[in-house]
Amino acid sequence: MRLPRFLLAGVLLYVSLFVLVALFTAPVGAIAAIVFWPLWYAVATVNAAVGVFAAGYKIGEEAAVMAAVFGIPAAVAGVGWLASARWWAGGPLILSGRTAFVLGAGVLLWAAIRVLSGLLTAKPSGTAALVFMPLWFLFCLANLLVGVIVAGYGVGEEIPILLLNFAVPAAVSVLALRF
Structure with a gap:
């Protein structure tokens, strides 16, 4: 099944963005999430288009998969934003x-x-x-x-x-x- 691999890729991408942002500026979680969300939405949309046009899945089926492919990593990014704001006062900056x-x-x-x-x-x-x-x-x-x-x-x-x-x-x- 492809969904777990998409979720893994999304979390890996978000964590790498979080660390890269933490090297340069604050608020870390906010910037990482704001960069991640449209990027990951584009990836989820491409995956849905491939599912519909290349693999022949129905649009309704791909919409449900896209909700999970986009939604779960996007929620992780939201939690990262909240954790950064609450626990690290917008950081953690890596100095x-x-x-x-x-x-x-x-x-x-x-x-x-x-x-x-x-x-x-x-x-x-x-x-x-x-x-x-x-x-x-x-x-x-x-x-x-x-x-x-x-x-x-x-x-x-x-x-x-x-x-x-x-x-x-x-x-x-x-x-x-x-x-």
Whole structure:
């Protein structure tokens, strides 16, 4: 059944967004949920369209599935927003040990993309790598710019961090292609 894998992908995507937002700004839960909801709605809509037009399911059947595919991860995002606001006063902002969180968020993001590509495409690992690599590189580049502009680090100090932050999740993506 595809529903549990969609739910897993949705939760992985939300958690990775939550961690990535926590690296930069508050209110963490609010921003993560506001970014997640339209993105996940688009994914749920594509899944419903594939179900109706490619697999031949009835619209009513796909509407019920779409309610669960969108609704459950969206509810998790809402709980994350409320927990962030209530328990962490809009945080938690990650101020130290950032590299470990960046690497973890990168692997979670790759896993979410990989699960989704397995559900929506014929070549899941290749598609996941093609989607993940440029997206992750742009995030790592944005992280470098924040380090230079906001935190005051030199470009020379930030380049090795960019390479590390990009390399580890990218290696996971490439290894998935081989195995």
